[in-house]
Amino acid sequence: MSGLLQHHDSLTHGWMPVTAQVVTGLVLVAALRRRRRLIAAGAFGVAAAAAAHWYIASQGLAGDPAPQALWIWIALTGFTAAALVTRCRHRRWWRRAAALAAVPLCVLCTALAVNQWTGYFPTVATAWGQLTAGPLPDQTDMATVAAFQVRHAVPHNGSLVPVDTGDAGSGFKHRGEFVYLPPAWFAADPPPRLPTLMMIGGELNTPQDWARAGNAVQTVDTFAAAHGGEAPVLVFVDVGGTFNNDTECVNGRRGKVADHLTKDVVPAMVSKFGVSSDPANWGVVGWSMGGTCAVDLTVMHPETFSVFEDIAGDLSPNSGSKAQTIDRLFGGDAAAYESFDPTTVITRHGPYTGVSGWFAVNGAGASPPPQTAAAAQALCGLGASHGIDCAVITRPGRHDWPFAANAFAEALPWLAGEIQTPGVPRTALQQPAKGPTAVDVAERRPGQ
Template sequence: MGAPGTVSTAPPLDISLLHGWFSPAFEALAVFALVVALGRRSDDGRHWFWIPMAVSVGGAVCAGAWFWLDTQGWMPETAPVTFWFFAGALAAGLLLAVVGWRSARWWRRTLTVVALPLVAIGVALAADQWSGYYTSVDRAWDGLTAGPLPHQTSPAKLVAFQGTNTPTGVIVPIAVPANRSHFRHRTEYVYLPPAWFHTPRPTALPAVIMIGGVVTTPEDWVRSGNAAATADRYASAHGGVAPIMVLIDPTGSLTNDTECVDGPRGNVDTHVVDEVRPYVISHFGASPFARHWGVVGWSMGGTCAVDLAVRHPDMFGAFADISGDLVPNAGDHAGSVRALFGGNSAALDRFDPTTVMVRHGNYDGRLNGWFQSEGRWADSPRGGSTPQIRAAHSLSTTAARVGIRTVFRGTPGGHSWAYGANAFVDVLPWLMSALR
């Protein structure tokens, strides 16, 4: 049960996409259908030419995808083998379907029309297993069909149950004007903890900006990162008290890597600091003081979190950088400077967290930072086992030197939403303590 007037999503298809039987069974079905549909179609020997050609095309597509993902900083070496298999199989299957279409029997044509979409879904399933973006069938359905978030309501209905003891928090969509940033963002959301509805309302409830990865929507910290469920569990053990969480849109679309900077792809730093933060203070009664505001991010969002906090210590008192990069990163260095800052290297320095911290000097313990990433850290020439753990160690070391109270953690896991969700479970109690 949720708060009155909210949409409570009780999933009828709570089938895991990351573990269990569903994904392997579906992938096996896709392979079987493709093999039957595109099996040997003639005895004239042409298949001995086209099969190697199709394999070559599939390999070329995989190589091109690897190169593109690498230039975007997406670490293709961490992708599962099934991702490359299905990507190559889809390209090869398309070629064989085209060249063999006229000579194929009707039932093979029909099966081909079914098999190729199944293989395409196999690519998507493998990509999802890589990223952990959708954990189950119902969450994928809600995300792809733009279904409501759990316990979502409209702002107009909040008054109706003010003063009630809601067992869960409530999520409301917000429309933040972008008069200063001119950033074209999608609908953003605010999670209001149960204590927000108490009478009297607790003073100085902490507020936390939540930021996802490069390919993201504002809903991702709820659908993929379980942030609302984690906050609800915390609230149930603390008299309904949990942070006001602000689920922002850092990209404006699924293909616009902004790294939360101000640049050609959007003035996201300005949007967060000068538009979102004042809006939440004025509309939801959040504290205006920096010591009650935090930023949490995973992947690109982790880079955003540390950047926003060290650039604006007068507005944020704590941050959690989960699996972020060392600097705002949209590929290699030259590509990042060009894409994010229009080729202006000096502009990059204004958003390089290390440079910002060194130039700022002593933060006098007024800022708290949590740095966590997948991987192991060792005091050796190589350092950490992943780029993210090396970035976390470097940033946390610099932060400690300039008077930021830091936590540094390296834990097992992959670069996925599942890791970010688990990390937030550990971050939340620390964050609530830091934002008192």
């Protein structure tokens, strides 16, 4: 049954969102007939939508513009809630019941509109697994992993295990993280020193997001099956501590996240799983905010990472306008902001050696192109002038998790080759098209 849900009951398109909207519309018609004094309720709904629009813009949450349906359903939610409070008395019982049902149904349609925008829950099965903390694909425990090692047994698929990377180097209180071990990891005891990809999600995140919404475990399992069990180790990291803590992976007011990733996670992976510590064998993959992190970590720490995939990331850490970002993340310290701004970091560093990057951008053929496309062109252009081998790969799609999943699947053969996965050849990057400079994009960034 779970497999059927996974493949057929989509929450981003198809019959389920449409059915929810139609049912809600019918309930609204039953609950509200033409009456006087509903103008105030309508004004409240419009105000609620305007407030939501302002908040999303001020927090820098939007990669692509939100669908118009989102603002409509937020307005209808506010309208029905206000109408319920002011008009519930002296109604027939069935009309009162419809009014009571209309509010949660409007909330449901609002949530579906958000999900259609972000793709966070692609299917019912994904949503159920996330909301109930169900097992992740290939999830097991270290006892089972140890049993495989004792028997010298190589499993058909990889294993996803929880890991405690600690906080000794950063003091960052993080949630539980996960590690994917490919079949090749079990081929020897001690295990081979395999390369590693650090996987970072978006602004609103959990460490499980890449495994669930991003389909990363199935993607790397498929890759390993085609390469005799060989694939990179993947570590799914926590960069928030909580779901809505936007850290942008910097060391700042919201936690020393950069230190956690470089001083806690990397040493823990080497000591606990025997992966290679050579920077030539480490890469970072990030989606949205995580894409910004992937670039930033690599250009700031070429002694630790040599490869990145930036999937629809920003030009620089983004928590609103530049002034808001400096205040929210760095307590008003502009110098601290500059130390995590990739453009400034690359320029100050000078020539790089052995660093490469894949910029995945959604919106092929869109007019105007998304702001993330201009950011990718600018960063790749600047990086190329400083010795970073990079390309901007533009594909159709929206700024959502399905696009991130496809972008990772497309880049994985290149990533695996770049970080020297055994038996995986290196492949050439496409050359980037000419685009705006990083300075041009910074000058056009909204709110700056």
